[in-house]
Amino acid sequence: MQAMKEKILIIGGGIGGLVCGAILAKEGYSVCILEKHTVAGGGLHTFKRDGIEWETGMHVISGFQSGGVLKQLFTYIGVADKLRIKLASRDGFDHFHVASDGITYKMAIGRENFVETLGSYFPEEKENIRRYIDKVYEICNSVALYNLRAPSADIHINLEAMSISVNKMIETYTNNPKLQALLAWNTTLYGGEKDKTPAYVSALITQFYIEGASRFIDGSQQLADALIAVIEQNGGTVLTNTGVRFIDIQDRHVQKVITDKGQEFTADWYISAIHTSAMFKLMDTTKIQKSYYQRIDNIPNSYSAFTAYITFKPQSFPYLNYTGFYAPDYDEVWKCAEYTDENWPRGCMYLTPPITNNDSFAQKMIVNTIMNFDTVRQWENTTVGKRGEAYKDFKKQCENKLLDMMEKVFPDIRSKIDNIFSASPLTIRDYFGTKDGANYGSVKDCNNMIVLNISIRTKMDNLLLTGQNINLHGILGVPLTAIATCGELLGLEKLLNKINTS
Numbered sequence: 001m002q003a004m005k006e007k008i009l010i011i012g013g014g015i016g017g018l019v020c021g022a023i024l025a026k027e028g029y030s031v032c033i034l035e036k037h038t039v040a041g042g043g044l045h046t047f048k049r050d051g052i053e054w055e056t057g058m059h060v061i062s063g064f065q066s067g068g069v070l071k072q073l074f075t076y077i078g079v080a081d082k083l084r085i086k087l088a089s090r091d092g093f094d095h096f097h098v099a100s101d102g103i104t105y106k107m108a109i110g111r112e113n114f115v116e117t118l119g120s121y122f123p124e125e126k127e128n129i130r131r132y133i134d135k136v137y138e139i140c141n142s143v144a145l146y147n148l149r150a151p152s153a154d155i156h157i158n159l160e161a162m163s164i165s166v167n168k169m170i171e172t173y174t175n176n177p178k179l180q181a182l183l184a185w186n187t188t189l190y191g192g193e194k195d196k197t198p199a200y201v202s203a204l205i206t207q208f209y210i211e212g213a214s215r216f217i218d219g220s221q222q223l224a225d226a227l228i229a230v231i232e233q234n235g236g237t238v239l240t241n242t243g244v245r246f247i248d249i250q251d252r253h254v255q256k257v258i259t260d261k262g263q264e265f266t267a268d269w270y271i272s273a274i275h276t277s278a279m280f281k282l283m284d285t286t287k288i289q290k291s292y293y294q295r296i297d298n299i300p301n302s303y304s305a306f307t308a309y310i311t312f313k314p315q316s317f318p319y320l321n322y323t324g325f326y327a328p329d330y331d332e333v334w335k336c337a338e339y340t341d342e343n344w345p346r347g348c349m350y351l352t353p354p355i356t357n358n359d360s361f362a363q364k365m366i367v368n369t370i371m372n373f374d375t376v377r378q379w380e381n382t383t384v385g386k387r388g389e390a391y392k393d394f395k396k397q398c399e400n401k402l403l404d405m406m407e408k409v410f411p412d413i414r415s416k417i418d419n420i421f422s423a424s425p426l427t428i429r430d431y432f433g434t435k436d437g438a439n440y441g442s443v444k445d446c447n448n449m450i451v452l453n454i455s456i457r458t459k460m461d462n463l464l465l466t467g468q469n470i471n472l473h474g475i476l477g478v479p480l481t482a483i484a485t486c487g488e489l490l491g492l493e494k495l496l497n498k499i500n501t502s
């Protein structure tokens with residue numbers, strides 16, 4: 001007789017919940033994922049507007065190149081060969097445009113290529129760039145999970161890299177203020193904040209993209225769909241339109257969860273794959289240790305964003321095989337979140353997502369910039385589609401300001417546009433369910449790493465956490481955390497062994 005499978009119930013079908021679900025279903029658990037939206041995927045989800053497909057939160061990716069950490073993970077899960085991915089340009093996967101002196105710097109794929117290319121703009125600093133990049137790689141090598149190793153006694157995460165901020169670390173390698181800004185060109189990819197973001201966060205993201213920056217061809221939903229297929233093939237279920245309304249806790253043990261429709265689900269183990277603040281809202285918090293709940297609930301969140309979605313007239317705008325970053329001046333690189341009504345936006349990031357057969361012309365462009373929730377707080381009590389005329393006007397003004405900025409790089413861009421619409425921090429809050437529409441969940445602060453740490457194990461003996469709030473966000477952080485979460489049930493070393501030998 002076959003042993004009864006242990007039951008796992010996962011709250012939230014974003015990349016965190018889906019990767020956990022796929023791993024655990026493959027490893028013989030009975031998996032059920034409850035997802036509140038009509039389609040699972042969270043930040044992987046794509047939506048259609050006027051026949052064009054748009055990504056919501058997974059535009060720039062990496063790790064899928066041969067030997068890449070995600071290639072290895074998704075080979076083990078069994079979906080790597082199903083994903084359609086386009087490597088960004090080797091000569092410049094990121095272009096950093098500084099308006100004040102009109103220079104566009106290229107960040108190249110490959111460790112040596114990166115040093116040589118950036119070094120060509122600063123020949124006298126080339127050795128400093130090399131030493132900095134060596135440090136970045138050394139830090140990455142010390143992060144066990146990033147290398148699919150179990151944390152062990154032999155090698156620990158570089159403590160210096162946890163307790164020093166990115167900008168301070170950069171300053172120890174070069175005194176050149178332009179180069180200091182350039183080495184922090186991608187701060188918006190990791191919610192970077194000056195004097196706060198630990199150096200290891202920047203090191204991981206920087207090295208990750210240097211090794212294989214890329215994008216999904218035809219959108220990120222394909223990864224969610226492939227993971228759902230693995231879960232279902234292994235007997236699991238992903239129930240959409242099924243939001244969790246209540247998590248019933250008795251004696252530090254989750255008894256059951258109740259959905260918006262009143263259905264009750266029980267399991268041996270529960271995994272929360274949603275924002276921790278959103279999770280606490282689903283619980284009777286008087287039943288949880290107050291100091292634990294309050295510490296985690298009070299962790300500040302990263303900033304939010306305003307995104308413009310642009311459709312081009314056919315064959316009018318070139319396809320860009322890179323992500324562009326625009327800064328008015330070098331010293332603006334850390335200041336995007338410190339704006340007034342007059343000087344917003346203080347920079348932006350843009351890309352033309354690839355679709356099948358579009359090597360020459362772009363169908364669309366996504367322009368993303370930082371926006372704090374306070375900017376839209378006056379509409380905080382409104383819901384999607386019912387925010388009123390003043391909000392629509394506000395968004396139109398923001399779109400125009402972003403286009404003014406884009407015109408500095410592409411002077412004739414307005415004449416090529418067929419359509420434009422946008423999303424604000426309210427959209428992110430209401431769609432992702434993150435507090436104040438935080439792009440990347442809770443902040444990482446090198447001055448306070450212990451207090452801000454959220455561990456996978458909780459005060460409830462059968463509730464584990466996963467998702468972007470724990471460790472690191474995005475296509476790198478969330479799947480790695482999913483491995484750690486599943487490792488709590490399967491044994492981390494055993495799981496890593498399987499991943500490494502796939």
Ligand SMILES: Cc1cc2nc3c(=O)[nH]c(=O)nc-3n(C[C@H](O)[C@H](O)[C@H](O)COP(=O)(O)OP(=O)(O)OC[C@H]3O[C@@H](n4cnc5c(N)ncnc54)[C@H](O)[C@@H]3O)c2cc1C
Pocket residue numbers: 011012013014015016017034035036037040041042043044056057058059060061242243244245273274275278282305307428431432433438439440466467468469473474475476478
């Ligand atoms: C505008 C934007 C752009 C971004 N761009 C990038 C990028 O280019 N590259 C990158 O790597 N990262 C990017 N990110 C970050 C990335 O999207 C996230 O880190 C990642 O998607 C988080 O995954 P997750 O599984 O932790 O959470 P989510 O993807 O938010 O998934 C949580 C899921 O839980 C569901 N849920 C919430 N509450 C409930 C409930 N009560 N019951 C049931 N289900 C519930 C939600 O509907 C959602 O599907 C971006 C984020 C934003 C906002």
